[in-house]
Each structure stands twice: as C-alpha cells, then as structure tokens.
Amino acid sequence: MRKTFLLIVAALAVTAVVGATAGARPTATPGVTAKSILLEGTYPLSGPASGYAPIPVGMGAYFSYVNAKGGVNGRKINWHYEDDGYNPANTVQITHKFVEQDHAFALVGGLGTEPQLAVRQYLNDNKVPQLFVATGATTFDRDYVQYPWTIGWQPDYEAEGSIYGKYVVANMPNAKIGILYQNDSYGNDYLRGFKAGLRSHQSQIITAQPYDLSATTPPAVQMAKIKASGADTLVLFATPTPTIQAYVIGTKLGYKPANVITNSVSATDAFLTIAEKSGSDIVEGSLSVEYTLDPANPIYNKLAGMKLYRSIMAKYAPKANANDGLNLYGVAKAWNVVQLLTKLGKNPTRAGLMAAARKMTFSPGKKNANPFLLQGVSTFTKGSFQYPITQVKLVKYVNHVFQPQGKLFAGRGALR
Amino acid sequence: MKRLGNPIAFGVLVLAVIAAPFIFSNYRTYQLAFVGLYLVALLGLDILTGFTGQISLGHGAFMGIGAYTTTILVVDHGVRDIWTIPLGGVVAGIIGLAFGIPATRFAGPYLALATFAIPLAFIGILKRYPDFTGGNVGKNLPQLHSQLGWHTNPSIWFYVVCWVVALVMLPLAFVIVRGRFGRAMRSVRDSEIAAAANGVSTAGVKTLAFGISAFFCGVAGSLYAIGITYVNPDTFPIDLSILLLVGIVLGGAGSLYGMLFGALFVEFIRISWGPALLNLFSRVHHIDTHAPGSGLVVYGVVLLLVLYAAPAGAAGLARGLAGRPAFLRRKEDPSLSDPGLV
Numbered sequence: 001m002r003k004t005f006l007l008i009v010a011a012l013a014v015t016a017v018v019g020a021t022a023g024a025r026p027t028a029t030p031g032v033t034a035k036s037i038l039l040e041g042t043y044p045l046s047g048p049a050s051g052y053a054p055i056p057v058g059m060g061a062y063f064s065y066v067n068a069k070g071g072v073n074g075r076k077i078n079w080h081y082e083d084d085g086y087n088p089a090n091t092v093q094i095t096h097k098f099v100e101q102d103h104a105f106a107l108v109g110g111l112g113t114e115p116q117l118a119v120r121q122y123l124n125d126n127k128v129p130q131l132f133v134a135t136g137a138t139t140f141d142r143d144y145v146q147y148p149w150t151i152g153w154q155p156d157y158e159a160e161g162s163i164y165g166k167y168v169v170a171n172m173p174n175a176k177i178g179i180l181y182q183n184d185s186y187g188n189d190y191l192r193g194f195k196a197g198l199r200s201h202q203s204q205i206i207t208a209q210p211y212d213l214s215a216t217t218p219p220a221v222q223m224a225k226i227k228a229s230g231a232d233t234l235v236l237f238a239t240p241t242p243t244i245q246a247y248v249i250g251t252k253l254g255y256k257p258a259n260v261i262t263n264s265v266s267a268t269d270a271f272l273t274i275a276e277k278s279g280s281d282i283v284e285g286s287l288s289v290e291y292t293l294d295p296a297n298p299i300y301n302k303l304a305g306m307k308l309y310r311s312i313m314a315k316y317a318p319k320a321n322a323n324d325g326l327n328l329y330g331v332a333k334a335w336n337v338v339q340l341l342t343k344l345g346k347n348p349t350r351a352g353l354m355a356a357a358r359k360m361t362f363s364p365g366k367k368n369a370n371p372f373l374l375q376g377v378s379t380f381t382k383g384s385f386q387y388p389i390t391q392v393k394l395v396k397y398v399n400h401v402f403q404p405q406g407k408l409f410a411g412r413g414a415l416r
Numbered sequence: 417m418k419r420l421g422n423p424i425a426f427g428v429l430v431l432a433v434i435a436a437p438f439i440f441s442n443y444r445t446y447q448l449a450f451v452g453l454y455l456v457a458l459l460g461l462d463i464l465t466g467f468t469g470q471i472s473l474g475h476g477a478f479m480g481i482g483a484y485t486t487t488i489l490v491v492d493h494g495v496r497d498i499w500t501i502p503l504g505g506v507v508a509g510i511i512g513l514a515f516g517i518p519a520t521r522f523a524g525p526y527l528a529l530a531t532f533a534i535p536l537a538f539i540g541i542l543k544r545y546p547d548f549t550g551g552n553v554g555k556n557l558p559q560l561h562s563q564l565g566w567h568t569n570p571s572i573w574f575y576v577v578c579w580v581v582a583l584v585m586l587p588l589a590f591v592i593v594r595g596r597f598g599r600a601m602r603s604v605r606d607s608e609i610a611a612a613a614n615g616v617s618t619a620g621v622k623t624l625a626f627g628i629s630a631f632f633c634g635v636a637g638s639l640y641a642i643g644i645t646y647v648n649p650d651t652f653p654i655d656l657s658i659l660l661l662v663g664i665v666l667g668g669a670g671s672l673y674g675m676l677f678g679a680l681f682v683e684f685i686r687i688s689w690g691p692a693l694l695n696l697f698s699r700v701h702h703i704d705t706h707a708p709g710s711g712l713v714v715y716g717v718v719l720l721l722v723l724y725a726a727p728a729g730a731a732g733l734a735r736g737l738a739g740r741p742a743f744l745r746r747k748e749d750p751s752l753s754d755p756g757l758v
Binding site: 026046085086087088089090092093094096097100101113115117118119120121122125183185186212213221375 | 441442443446447450506540543551552553554556559573640644645646647648650651653655686687688712
C-alpha cells in the first residue's frame with residue numbers, strides 16, 4: 001500500500017518534470033521573432049531508411065552558411081530536425097510538437113511518402129506549410145487544390161517512369177523489357193509512368209514481376225522469371241537494398257541483359273558500387289536519371305555551384321562525406337527555401353510562404369537557376385502547374401561514375 | 417471493494433488525471449493521452465508476463481489489430497470512432513485467444529520466439545490484402561476533433577477518451593489478478609508443475625491470459641489509431657512489441673501501478689527524453705548526435721542505468737523505499753509487504 005502511494009506520487013513528480021518545459025509563446029506569426037525564423041522537419045535517423053540521414057545535414061550546412069552572411073532579411077534561420085525512424089506514428093507526434101509546442105514557421109523537407117501522408121491533413125487543418133516534402137509520390141504535387149499547404153519538390157516517380165518509357169521508344173524500339181518492381185505505391189507510380197511513356201509500345205514489356213518489400217527473401221524467383229522470359233532489357237523500380245540484390249542475383253543466374261534501367265532513388269554511386277563489390281557484373285552501363293549535380297563525378301568540379309557546395313560542406317559540415325549526393329540534395333533544397341524566405345521581405349507569413357512556393361521561377365533564362373541542380377534545370381510553379389522540378393538528364397554508369405547522356409528530358413505527372 | 421485495488425490510491429490517480437490538462441500545455445496533454453493508452457497496453461502485457469510469467473515479443477501486433485479494426489470501421493463503414501474502441505479489443509482478444517491455444521503449449525523462451533512471429537505475420541498480411549487494409553500506403557482517419565459539445569482543444573478531447581478508458585481498465589486488471597483466476601495465473605508463473613499438481617489447467621490459464629492481454633492491447637491500439645489518425649504497416653514495427661516489454665520491465669513486472677512508469681517511459685523516451693538527452697550530450701561533448709542511430713545509443717544507456725539502479729523496475733524501487741525507513745513501515749500487518757499483493 002505504501003508502495004502504491006510512492007509509485008503514484010513519483011509518477012506525478014515525473015509528469016510534472018516532463019511538463020515543466022513549456023513551449024515558447026506564440027508570436028504574431030508563429031516561429032518568427034525579430035531575429036530568427038524557426039524551420040523544422042522529420043527525418044529517419046534510425047531504422048531501415050536511415051541511409052537518408054545526410055539530407056538534413058546538407059540543409060543545415062547551407063542554412064549555417066546563409067546565417068553567417070547575415071541571415072534572411074536580418075533574421076537567422078533556426079533549423080531543427082528530429083528522428084522519426086520512418087514510423088508514421090512518431091512523425092505524427094513529433095509534428096504535433098513542432099506545431100503546438102515549438103511553433104515552427106514551416107515544416108521543411110519532411111522525408112518519406114507514408115510519414116508525410118500521415119501528417120498532411122493535420123498540417124493543412126492548422127495552416128502550417130508542409131514545404132518541399134522529400135518524396136516523389138505524385139499526390140504531393142498533384143493534389144494541391146485539396147492540400148493547399150503542401151508542396152513537393154523533386155521530380156515525381158511517375159514522371160521519371162515516363163521518361164524511361166520515352167527513352168525506350170526513341171532508342172530501343174525493339175527491346176524486350178522485363179520489369180522488377182516494388183509492389184506498393186512507390187513501385188506502382190513508376191510502373192504507371194513507364195507505361196504512359198511507352199504509349200503504343202507497351203507490348204514491349206514481356207514480363208513485370210512484383211516483389212514485396214516486407215518479404216524476407218531477396219527477389220530471386222522474380223529475377224529467374226525475368227531471365228526465363230528472354231527479356232534483353234532489365235528495368236528495376238526498386239528501393240536500394242532490393243536493387244542491389246537484383247543486380248547480384250542476376251549475375252549469379254548468368255543473366256546478361258543488354259541494358260539495365262534503374263530508378264534514380266537507388267541509382268547512386270554508393271549503392272551501385274556495393275552491387276559491384278558484391279559480385280555483380282551487370283552494373284556497368286546502367287541507365288538512370290539525375291537532376292542535381294553529382295559530387296561523385298569530377299566533371300562538375302569546375303562549376304560554380306559545385307565549388308560553393310564543397311566550400312559550404314568543408315566549413316559547416318566538415319565530418320560529412322561531401323561526395324555523397326544526398327548532402328547536395330539537402331543543400332539544393334535549402335537554397336530554394338532561402339530564396340522563398342528572401343522574397344517574403346520584412347514580415348514573413350505562412351500564407352506568404354505558400355504563395356511564393358506556388359509561383360516560383362528559378363530558371364537559367366532569368367539567370368537565377370538553382371546552382372546546385374544540373375545546368376539548364378528550372379524550378380517552376382504557376383497556377384495549376386505545381387511540380388517544382390520536372391527536368392532530368394539521362395545518366396549512364398561508367399567506371400563507377402554516372403556520366404550524363406545528351407540533353408534534358410521533361411516530365412510532369414505521367415500522362416503527357 | 418478490495419479486489420478493485422486501493423480506493424485511495426485510485427482516487428489520487430483520478431484527481432491527478434483530472435488536474436493534468438489544466439496544468440500542462442495542449443501538446444503535453446496530447447502526450448499524456450498516449451501515456452494513458454500505453455498504460456492500458458502495459459496492464460494487458462503485465463497480466464501475461466508479470467502475473468502469468470509468459471514472455472511475449474508480439475503484443476505490438478495486437479495493438480495493430482485494434483488499430484486496424486478501428487480504422488476500417490471508421491473510414492470504410494462510417495462508425496463513430498469511440499464505439500470502435502471495445503470492438504478493437506474484442507477482435508484482438510479473439511485473435512489472441514486463437515493464437516494462445518497452440519502457442520502457450522510452448523514454455524519459457526520458446527513461447528517468446530513463437531510470439532515473435534505475430535508482428536512479422538501481421539505486417540505481411542497487411543501488405544497482402546491492400547484493398548482491405550490500405551496496404552503500404554495505409555489509411556488516414558479523420559483528424560481529432562472535440563466531441564464534447566464545448567470548446568475543447570482536440571488534444572484534450574483525446575486525453576479524456578484515453579484516460580476514461582484507462583481508468584476503467586485499471587480496476588478491471590485488479591479484478592483479474594486478484595481473483596481466483598489471478599491466483600491460478602501466479603501459480604503458473606511460480607511453478608507450472610506445482611500448479612498442475614493442484615489441479616490448475618496450465619495451458620488453459622496461459623491461453624486465457626494471452627487472450628485477456630491481447631484484449632487490453634487491442635483497446636490501446638484503437639485509441640492509438642484515433643490519436644495518430646493514420647495507420648500503415650510501418651506504424652506497428654517489431655520495435656513496438658519490444659518497447660512494450662521494456663515498459664513493463666521498467667515499470668516492474670507484476671505490479672499494476674508500476675505500469676504508470678512504464679507508460680511514461682514508453683511515450684517520453686522516443687519523443688521527448690531521447691532528443692533532450694541528445695541535445696545535452698551535444699552541448700557537453702563533441703559527439704555527432706545527429707548521426708544515424710545515436711538516439712538508440714542513448715536509449716540503450718538509459719535502459720542500462722535504470723535497470724542497474726532498479727533491477728525490479730519502478731515498483732521494486734518503491735517497494736525498497738517503502739520498506740526501509742522505519743517511520744514508513746507498518747508493523748502490525750505483515751501481509752501488506754507481501755510483493756504478491758500488488
């Protein structure tokens with residue numbers, strides 16, 4: 001009985017300590033003080049998707065760089081991010097904290113399709129910007145009428161798929177295609193886009209094999225079926241780990257497709273190098289797309305954007321691996337955020353931020369293009385067109401580096 | 417009356433629960449609502465692990481079953497969310513019983529391994545039938561909105577729902593563990609052979625305890641879905657099952673009020689204390705606290721420290737404190753220091 005009382009009293013004490021850290025008072029515009037702007041985001045720093053952890057580091061490096069130059073209209077950017085472990089339940093609770101306790105001005109670059117789907121309605125109900133989510137799911141760009149406080153940033157998966165389809169029509173009209181795709185919204189977005197890009201050439205797909213991300217075994221059966229179908233062009237719409245497995249299993253099965261197309265999420269030098277080191281001999285020559293500069297490829301080193309990127313990383317994130325393109329992705333996105341904030345002037349508001357995001361033109365023509373994206377890539381939104389980045393360049397993996405091929409392709413959603 | 421637990425202790429808890437939303441911010445109230453639902457889940461798991469001695473590594477999945485029951489009823493059939501809470505418990509309880517029949521024939525660590533299959537299978541099934549469950553993309557529930565008829569913050573509404581349920585389930589747990597069935601459970605925990613020799617159906621007791629604990633977790637899962645407003649397979653990872661087990665160990669397995677601590681830990685270590693400790697570390701030392709996995713290291717260190725300081729959990733610590741100072745000790749009634757009395 002004493003014990004029970006002690007337990008309850010102690011539980012109350014713990015609760016009091018927990019609650020004692022009250023949040024900051026909301027100001028006229030939440031998250032904005034005379035000297036600072038608070039931006040927050042959720043990222044998987046642990047769990048199966050923790051490979052994306054460099055992205056917020058790159059963003060932080062760029063914000064530090066801007067702050068050192070005096071900030072945005074006299075205000076320093078206060079960048080704060082937390083680990084959600086790619087678990088939407090954590091994303092929801094942390095997002096409530098960002099909005100109700102921290103009073104963030106905007107949530108920036110939140111990562112993952114499902115985690116961001118989980119908080120989209122909440123943020124829209126509370127009129128908090130869900131800016132530049134780090135996912136290519138088409139819904140974040142397409143459904144801007146229903147979710148006016150949400151906008152994506154990178155090329156969407158459907159668009160990327162359609163670009164591969166168009167490429168096949170133009171360059172491999174006789175290819176026999178075998179597809180391995182992840183059986184969820186991610187893989188199906190790619191597949192839908194790919195078919196749309198093929199248009200009348202859809203009969204070139206002789207087999208499409210789904211696999212389940214939760215499956216405990218690698219996609220060996222699927223790869224064997226693709227090989228048996230006689231496909232000479234292997235298309236991988238898979239996340240990094242199954243992609244690496246597919247490369248290795250293909251080689252072990254003695255499968256030698258003439259061409260391999262790999263979606264950009266998995267097509268980084270780091271991932272493909274792992275596939276090669278694990279014994280795959282079909283990695284060389286893989287096709288994919290890029291839209292940012294690639295720090296692993298020395299041909300970009302003389303560009304001003306790459307020089308700036310390297311100097312920012314050296315000074316503000318010296319421990320990070322600057323050759324990892326995910327850092328550059330973060331820097332490029334942070335650049336875009338700073339451009340919008342600058343436009344808001346002395347009295348930034350959340351509505352103003354969304355209005356600026358809905359009408360962006362950062363293009364080579366206006367000489368204000370994002371310096372961290374490939375030359376010629378614009379960031380553009382206006383009216384009913386809400387897909388910020390749509391241009392990509394085909395790249396081919398040669399000698400451990402992706403080499404750009406030809407000119408830029410454009411795509412937006414799947415169906416054009 | 418005694419079977420419902422100590423009425424004074426319960427009264428203090430009720431007063432504290434009523435006072436909390438007036439003291440804390442809306443966001444903290446939202447978090448304390450989760451403490452309430454975790455309390456329900458931990459009470460259930462404690463009945464199985466603390467009182468019957470059966471370890472389960474799979475009870476996060478029963479929360480998931482409750483959550484999906486609520487989600488599917490609310491989203492696809494338009495049922496009002498609070499009516500689905502008992503249904504979530506019943507569905508999880510039935511599945512728990514069905515699983516308990518074969519599984520509880522395993523003893524000790526073998527049962528733990530068998531239960532480990534539950535969350536694995538659960539995630540697989542969710543993805544196998546996307547038309548029914550929403551698959552990987554999951555399902556969005558309606559946002560929290562106050563249903564009390566007055567201008568309450570949605571977080572406070574959710575807090576009220578969670579704690580009303582928790583304050584019903586707590587006396588219910590006392591009834592279960594203090595009755596005839598509770599004695600049977602404890603006899604199975606302490607010696608299966610002795611229990612069987614005295615005519616206790618050990619398999620039956622274990623199976624029923626499994627079903628009851630699944631019912632509690634299903635109720636908690638329903639509340640979880642209402643509060644998170646979203647479910648998908650990633651929402652119920654295997655970690656959740658392990659976190660629940662950690663919660664009852666830290667709270668003190670075999671103590672019901674100790675679960676208050678376990679619930680506080682389960683909620684706050686992930687969302688508040690972990691990041692705060694990381695901040696502290698990064699100020700004190702040149703550690704890259706944003707490196708992948710550094711949160712897990714903090715979590716592990718905290719766990720080890722707590723278990724070092726209080727190997728029998730918060731309840732054991734309280735027992736030790738209550739026992740030592742002479743002025744706190746009750747001399748006339750030795751039965752009150754009986755640890756089996758909760």
